[in-house]
Amino acid sequence: MTRELEPFGGRTRAAVVAILLTFALVSTVSAALSIWTTSRSKDRGTVITVAARQRTLAERYVAEIALARSGETANPGATGRLLVQSANALLDGGPVPAVEGDDDESVLPATSSPRLRAQLLQAQRLVSDLTRTGSAVLAGRPVPTNLTASERLSMTDPVLRLRVLAALTSNVSLDATRTIASGTDRNIRDLITLQVGLGAGGLVVSLLLAWALIAATRRQTAHFRSLVTSSTDLVAVLGDSGCRYVSDSVVSSLGRSRDELTGAGFLGFVHDEDRPALEQALADGGATTLEFRLQNALGAWRHVEAHLTDLRSDRHVRGVVVNARDITDRVALQKELSRQAQRDNFGTQLVEALEMADEERATYEVVERAMAEVSATAPMELLLSDSSRANLEQAAVNAAGAPGCPVQSPFSCVAVRRGNPVVFESSEALNACPKLRDRPEGPCSAVCVPVGFMGRALGVLHATGPANRPLDANQVAQLTTLATQAGARIGTVRAFERTQLQASTDGLTGLINRRALEQELRDLLKLGQPFALVVADLDRFKQLNDRHGHEAGDRALRVFAQTAEHALRDGDLIARWGGEEFILTLPGLDAHAALPVIGRIRAALAQAHTGGHPPFTASFGVTDTSAGETLEELLRLADLGLYASKQGGRDRATIGEPPTDGPALAAVAAPDRASGRNGARKRPAIQDAAREDDPEPRGAEIR
Amino acid sequence: MRLVPIVSRLGAIAVLTAALCGCGGSGVVSRDGTVVGISERDFSIRAPKIVPAGDAVLRVVNRGPDDHELIVVRAEGGSLPMRDDGLTVDEERLEHSEAGVLEPGNPGSVRTIDVHLAPGRYVLLCNMAGHYLGGMRTELVVE
Numbered sequence: 001m002t003r004e005l006e007p008f009g010g011r012t013r014a015a016v017v018a019i020l021l022t023f024a025l026v027s028t029v030s031a032a033l034s035i036w037t038t039s040r041s042k043d044r045g046t047v048i049t050v051a052a053r054q055r056t057l058a059e060r061y062v063a064e065i066a067l068a069r070s071g072e073t074a075n076p077g078a079t080g081r082l083l084v085q086s087a088n089a090l091l092d093g094g095p096v097p098a099v100e101g102d103d104d105e106s107v108l109p110a111t112s113s114p115r116l117r118a119q120l121l122q123a124q125r126l127v128s129d130l131t132r133t134g135s136a137v138l139a140g141r142p143v144p145t146n147l148t149a150s151e152r153l154s155m156t157d158p159v160l161r162l163r164v165l166a167a168l169t170s171n172v173s174l175d176a177t178r179t180i181a182s183g184t185d186r187n188i189r190d191l192i193t194l195q196v197g198l199g200a201g202g203l204v205v206s207l208l209l210a211w212a213l214i215a216a217t218r219r220q221t222a223h224f225r226s227l228v229t230s231s232t233d234l235v236a237v238l239g240d241s242g243c244r245y246v247s248d249s250v251v252s253s254l255g256r257s258r259d260e261l262t263g264a265g266f267l268g269f270v271h272d273e274d275r276p277a278l279e280q281a282l283a284d285g286g287a288t289t290l291e292f293r294l295q296n297a298l299g300a301w302r303h304v305e306a307h308l309t310d311l312r313s314d315r316h317v318r319g320v321v322v323n324a325r326d327i328t329d330r331v332a333l334q335k336e337l338s339r340q341a342q343r344d345n346f347g348t349q350l351v352e353a354l355e356m357a358d359e360e361r362a363t364y365e366v367v368e369r370a371m372a373e374v375s376a377t378a379p380m381e382l383l384l385s386d387s388s389r390a391n392l393e394q395a396a397v398n399a400a401g402a403p404g405c406p407v408q409s410p411f412s413c414v415a416v417r418r419g420n421p422v423v424f425e426s427s428e429a430l431n432a433c434p435k436l437r438d439r440p441e442g443p444c445s446a447v448c449v450p451v452g453f454m455g456r457a458l459g460v461l462h463a464t465g466p467a468n469r470p471l472d473a474n475q476v477a478q479l480t481t482l483a484t485q486a487g488a489r490i491g492t493v494r495a496f497e498r499t500q501l502q503a504s505t506d507g508l509t510g511l512i513n514r515r516a517l518e519q520e521l522r523d524l525l526k527l528g529q530p531f532a533l534v535v536a537d538l539d540r541f542k543q544l545n546d547r548h549g550h551e552a553g554d555r556a557l558r559v560f561a562q563t564a565e566h567a568l569r570d571g572d573l574i575a576r577w578g579g580e581e582f583i584l585t586l587p588g589l590d591a592h593a594a595l596p597v598i599g600r601i602r603a604a605l606a607q608a609h610t611g612g613h614p615p616f617t618a619s620f621g622v623t624d625t626s627a628g629e630t631l632e633e634l635l636r637l638a639d640l641g642l643y644a645s646k647q648g649g650r651d652r653a654t655i656g657e658p659p660t661d662g663p664a665l666a667a668v669a670a671p672d673r674a675s676g677r678n679g680a681r682k683r684p685a686i687q688d689a690a691r692e693d694d695p696e697p698r699g700a701e702i703r
Numbered sequence: 704m705r706l707v708p709i710v711s712r713l714g715a716i717a718v719l720t721a722a723l724c725g726c727g728g729s730g731v732v733s734r735d736g737t738v739v740g741i742s743e744r745d746f747s748i749r750a751p752k753i754v755p756a757g758d759a760v761l762r763v764v765n766r767g768p769d770d771h772e773l774i775v776v777r778a779e780g781g782s783l784p785m786r787d788d789g790l791t792v793d794e795e796r797l798e799h800s801e802a803g804v805l806e807p808g809n810p811g812s813v814r815t816i817d818v819h820l821a822p823g824r825y826v827l828l829c830n831m832a833g834h835y836l837g838g839m840r841t842e843l844v845v846e
Contacts, residue, residue: 115810118768122745151746152838160789160836167790167833168746175769 012220015213019206026202030195037191044184046106050086050096051180054123054173057083057099058130058166065134065162076138080131083169087124090176091117113183119176125149126172130165137162234304234326238282239312239319242266253326255297269295282320285310291327303331339474346373347481354489363493364396367486371398374478375463378471379403379441382451384459384490385410392459403446403464407435410457415448419457421480422448426467436464445470449483453491461486506576508554509561517575517583521631524587532594534584535621535638536564536601539650541580544616553580556616563608567600583638591624591655598622598653619645620653627656736817738762741827743771746837748827753844756822760815761803767810771829771839775802775818778826778842783835792830807831820845 057079064076082097089096093110111117125148136143137158147153151168153161228235228247235247243266251258254269261269270278274292281288288308293301306324311317350370357363364382371380380398383405385391392407407413414433415422424446427436436446447470449461461483465471471479504516512520524531538544538556545553557580564574564584573585586594598620605618621641628634641656648654736758742749744766765771774792776783777800786793794801802825803818822845829839 115768118810122768149745150838153836154838155836163790164833164836168837171832171834172745172769178770 012213012216015209015216019209019213022202022205022209026198030198033191033194033198037187040187041184043109044180047090047108047111048177048180050090050106050108051120051123051173051177053099054083054086054090054127055170057086058127058169058173061130061134062159062162062166065137066159068138076134080134083127084131087120087127091120091124113179116176116179116183119172119179122149123169123172123176126151126165126169130162130169133158133162133165232325234306234322234324236261236266236322236324237311237317237319238266238322244319253296253302254294271295271301281308285312285320301328302326303328343474343477343481346370346478347485350482350485354485357489358493359497360395360490360493363486363489366489367396367482368398370482370486371396371463372400374475374482375465375471376400378463378465378475380461380463381405382459382461382486383407383413384451385457395459398463403439403444403462405435405460405462407460410459413448413450413460415460416450416452416457419450419452421450421476421483423470423476424448425470428467439464443467447471447476447479449476449479451483451487451490453487456491458487458490509558509576511561511565511582512573512575514575514577514583517573517577517585518631520573521585521634524585525625525629525631529587530590530625532586532589532591532622532624533634533638534586534594534598534653535577535635535642536560536582536584536598536618537620537642537646538580539617539619539646541616544614548614552613555613556580559608560605560616560618563604564601567597567604569597572597583635589624590626591622594622594624595653595655602651602653617651619650621645622653622655627658736760740764741773742766743773743829743839745769746834746839748773748829748839748841750827750841750843752842753846754820756820756845759818759820761805761818762813762815763805763808764813765808765810769834770807770809770831771834772807772831773803773805773816774828774830775804775816775843776800776826776828777802777821777823779824783826783828788832790832790836792828792835794830822846 061076061079061083064074064079067074068076082099086096088094089108091111093108095105095107098105111120129144129147129149129151132144135141143158143161149168151165153164155161155164229249231247232249232253233247234250234253235245236243236250237245242264243262246258246261246266250261254261256269259265267275267279271293277290278292281290287310289306290308291303291305293303296302303326304324305327306322309321309323311321312319350366353366353369354363357366367382371382374380375398377400378398379401381394381402381404382396383392384395386393392410392413394402405413410416412435422433424432424436426432426443426445427439428443433446433448436444441464444464444467446465447463450457451459451461461479463471463479470476504512506513521533538560541553541556544556557576560582561574561576564582568574568584568586571587575583575585577583584594584597586597589597602618606615619642621638621643623634623637623641625634627637637656637658639656640658641654644654644656645652737755738760739751739754739762741761741763743763745768761773761775763773774794774797776792776797784793784796785791802820803816805814805816808814825843825845827841827843828835831839
């Protein structure tokens with residue numbers, strides 16, 4: 001069975017109570033004995049008086065008898081009665097009559113001591129013999145011989161007999177008096193002995209109890225000491241002149257010596273930022289709780305949470321007691337949690353920002369802003385491979401600059417190969433990436449995080465910092481988040497763009513299709529961008545198809561597309577409009593300026609007619625944005641130009657003019673049969689009318 | 704048997720102890736002389752009638768209830784001289800014939816007195832007032 005440890009247990013209290021009880025008991029017994037003895041002595045005093053009086057009375061009795069016999073006035077009878085009454089009272093207790101002119105009546109207790117009783121009994125017998133003899137002498141009778149007290153009186157003289165009896169009575173009374181006195185003395189001696197014994201016994205018991213008390217107190221002190229010293233809580237007492245006490249736990253947790261910590265030294269180990277608050281709390285006194293940092297022997301800061309108790313008025317302490325515990329781990333955890341939250345926040349914001357970036361360029365901008373958020377000072381760059389996945393190019397750069405990693409291809413990068421972030425403490429280290437060495441900025445640290453999508457390496461996010469002081473773990477974590485999210489977005493955007501491209505491209509020629517072009521043209525018109533619009537149509541295409549087959553037709557279409565595309569400037573657009581019809585958009589040019597471009601196309605077409613396939617030509621209709629405001633208007637004008645070119649003998653370009661008279665006007669007014677063939681957009685009937693005669697072999701038109 | 708020697712040895716020890724104690728009645732001779740047992744009480748003295756001459760130890764027991772003394776006086780015939788009070792023996796006049804005096808003792812006390820007894824007649828008495836005349840006297844013959 002385990003016994004509970006009771007630091008505040010009742011042992012001490014029990015010892016104190018026992019000491020008090022002992023003293024109370026000893027005192028009570030002592031007082032009771034004194035009272036008892038005193039009361040007995042008081043009775044004894046009366047008894048002694050009466051007993052002593054018997055001597056006088058016996059002698060007086062004899063003298064009075066002598067007087068009475070000689071005729072003098074005397075009353076021996078009364079004295080004799082007094083003697084008898086006193087003797088009876090001394091033996092068995094009772095009232096004693098007063099002696100006239102001497103003392104008062106008194107009441108005696110019965111005698112119990114055997115020795116005294118024997119003496120008083122003897123005295124009673126002798127008094128009886130004395131008074132009987134006295135009575136006989138007074139009456140003139142013969143003296144009695146039947147004596148009761150074993151005395152053997154041989155003399156016959158009655159007076160001598162009386163005197164002897166009186167002497168015997170007197171003697172026995174004296175003996176009784178002595179016995180009583182010696183008994184009283186003995187009582188008092190006994191009392192003194194008892195008192196001394198009680199005192200000594202009480203003293204011994206008290207000493208034993210006091211020893212027990214001291215032992216209990218020591219044990220308690222030991223309990224408390226062990227509680228304080230073995231506790232991991234840090235305990236210190238700070239007085240006016242500095243630290244007065246530190247517990248072992250403080251010494252061991254800070255790794256500093258007691259001498260260092262006590263005195264004025266203690267506050268020196270408190271963090272500069274925390275010291276004023278602590279000093280204020282010490283000055284204010286009162287119970288309070290605060291946190292502060294203490295520097296240990298290694299120079300690291302330990303966070304402690306301390307409870308202050310003002311015991312300066314307690315003369316045993318004379319200071320403020322600081323009960324503290326080390327919360328460094330808790331503080332670290334809180335910091336980590338807040339960093340985590342910050343990272344999560346960064347990640348959330350990044351994802352949202354990237355979602356809004358619908359093309360790669362916008363994604364790069366988000367990456368650059370995120371870089372600045374990770375670190376405004378560290379050089380950073382995002383290196384991405386092109387579609388061939390062979391070359392790495394700088395896609396995004398931090399505002400603080402770019403490290404300029406010379407890596408060429410994704411798989412030359414160690415981080416990409418490993419598929420994990422790599423941190424290099426110093427470019428000078430043996431295991432540092434060789435691409436970090438000999439940079440213009442000198443030795444550096446670096447963080448390289450691979451960027452990928454769906455398991456495919458896209459590139460690397462690269463950041464540098466001062467040598468041996470790389471970005472911290474939190475920043476590395478943020479860069480990892482950035483690399484992951486940016487990789488995912490870039491991959492998605494690239495896939496989307498590819499799909500977009502496929503949806504807007506003509507499968508045969510690789511040119512954008514009519515729908516994509518329409519969108520482009522509407523955008524250009526909306527922006528008010530001037531451009532020239534050219535409609536091209538291959539001459540006698542149906543004939544080509546019919547005579548040489550569709551392969552020849554398809555090839556002619558591809559040749560035209562390539563030739564025209566080649567002749568165009570950057571920024572010019574060419575689209576397959578449908579069938580053998582193409583539309584070219586030349587931004588920044590008017591219709592006249594577009595004619596030389598068409599000339600180059602026609603020349604190139606003439607050059608391209610090689611191999612076993614028949615040559616072909618194309619007719620062009622031209623207009624520009626100064627001639628119309630809507631796409632439909634422009635297309636109609638360009639069609640008019642094309643019509644004119646066809647009419648004019650094909651293989652030529654004509655700027656479409658609004659018809660003012662003649663057949664052109666009539667043709668414009670002709671029924672529209674083209675809507676069924678060309679889809680949603682209404683085509684001018686003029687064009688259709690011109691094409692009606694395409695199937696006809698008109699070799700002269702081909703030049 | 705081993706029990707027999709033990710029993711006989713114990714018996715011998717008991718006999719020896721009794722002899723050494725010298726606790727005997729009147730007339731037992733010890734190293735200091737004859738022990739004479741004397742008993743006093745109200746109002747008589749009991750003693751052997753005859754004791755041998757020489758050194759003697761008087762062993763006096765007071766049986767009470769009064770205090771009693773013992774005076775040993777060589778008294779060749781006749782009565783002892785009395786003081787003027789008529790109640791006590793005149794000890795001063797007997798000074799030269801006193802063989803020993805034991806001062807008054809309490810009832811129950813047992814006391815001894817060393818005396819040298821020359822052959823002759825002696826009186827043992829208690830001279831407390833009235834005790835001699837009350838009967839506390841006896842004669843002793845030393846031979």
